[in-house]
Amino acid sequence: DVKVTQSSRYLVKRTGEKVFLECVQDMDHENMFWYRQDPGLGLRLIYFSYDVKMKEKGDIPEGYSVSREKKERFSLILESASTNQTSMYLCASSGTSGSTDTQYFGPGTRLTVL
Amino acid sequence: RKEVEQDPGPFNVPEGATVAFNCTYSNSASQSFFWYRQDCRKEPKLLMSVYSSGNEDGRFTAQLNRASQYISLLIRDSKLSDSATYLCVVNEDSSYKLIFGSGTRLLVRP
Numbered sequence: 001d002v003k004v005t006q007s008s009r010y011l012v013k014r015t016g017e018k019v020f021l022e023c024v025q026d027m028d029h030e031n032m033f034w035y036r037q038d039p040g041l042g043l044r045l046i047y048f049s050y051d052v053k054m055k056e057k058g059d060i061p062e063g064y065s066v067s068r069e070k071k072e073r074f075s076l077i078l079e080s081a082s083t084n085q086t087s088m089y090l091c092a093s094s095g096t097s098g099s100t101d102t103q104y105f106g107p108g109t110r111l112t113v114l
Numbered sequence: 115r116k117e118v119e120q121d122p123g124p125f126n127v128p129e130g131a132t133v134a135f136n137c138t139y140s141n142s143a144s145q146s147f148f149w150y151r152q153d154c155r156k157e158p159k160l161l162m163s164v165y166s167s168g169n170e171d172g173r174f175t176a177q178l179n180r181a182s183q184y185i186s187l188l189i190r191d192s193k194l195s196d197s198a199t200y201l202c203v204v205n206e207d208s209s210y211k212l213i214f215g216s217g218t219r220l221l222v223r224p
Contacts, residue, residue: 031210040122042201042216043158050210058211090157094210103212105157 003027004106006091012112019078021109023091031094032074033103034058034066036087043090049074081113117141118215120202126221131192135218137202138184146205147178147185152217153198161187161200192222 007022023032031050035043035058045058047066055066063085067075074093078085088110092103120137127133139147147164162169164176164185175188189196202215 033210035214040216042118043214045211048210101210102160105159107157 004091004093004104006089006106006109008109009107010110010112012114013078013081014114015082017078017081017113019081019111019113021076021078021089021091021111023074023076023093023106024072025074025091025093025104025106026072027093027095027104028071029093029095029104030071031101032068033092033094034064034074034076035090035092036060037090037108038087046076081111083113085111086113087111116215117206117213118202118204120215120218122216122218124219124221126223127192128223129192129194131222132188132190133192133220134186134188135200135202135220136184136186137215137218138182139202139204139213140183141204141206142180142183144183144204144206147176148203148205148212149174149176149185149187150201150203150214151198152201158201158214189220192220194222194224196220197222 004025033048034046049055049068065077091106094101094103149161150158151161152158168177173190177186199217201217204213
């Protein structure tokens with residue numbers, strides 16, 4: 001059974017703190033993604049990675065960075081958290097059989113920045 | 115203009131009803147299309163892919179109209195367990211990147 005896990009379900013941080021969100025997949029997938037989901041805006045892609053140490057900016061990369069040191073792990077970093085980064089963060093992974101490959105999502109991390 | 119647009123709903127229907135959602139996309143060169151389902155406070159999961167010829171999976175039927183740039187999802191004989199948000203998803207250029215609509219909320223009442 002496919003599995004994507006995220007380090008926390010709920011997280012509360014203060015403005016200016018550095019925040020790490022971890023995602024691990026056990027499907028040997030090449031591609032991994034970080035999205036944020038906000039009411040009325042849907043899922044927006046922050047960053048994605050198609051291989052170890054490779055990363056590509058998504059639609060809203062500002063204020064975020066990522067790290068992919070191992071195939072199964074993709075980390076999202078908020079260098080200095082701000083209140084407008086309060087959101088639901090979803091990690092996903094997919095294989096390499098092409099664009100139609102299903103993306104599998106983790107359960108999400110609801111981040112609140114005070 | 116949003117790349118993928120959906121009516122947010124909610125669609126409130128009785129059990130057993132047939133309900134249909136539409137979704138429009140702006141890029142005529144879009145390659146692949148999907149419906150994902152997201153339950154309250156849960157992650158999105160693939161419901162079905164949408165093929166040019168249309169496809170059916172049990173009570174669910176998906177259609178693609180490339181000329182008018184919309185896709186549809188029809189749910190027959192609605193169940194209480196169908197209550198969820200349905201996300202329309204488009205892949206524009208055969209890359210790994212998917213474009214998600216903001217979702218249509220369905221409530222099925224007893």
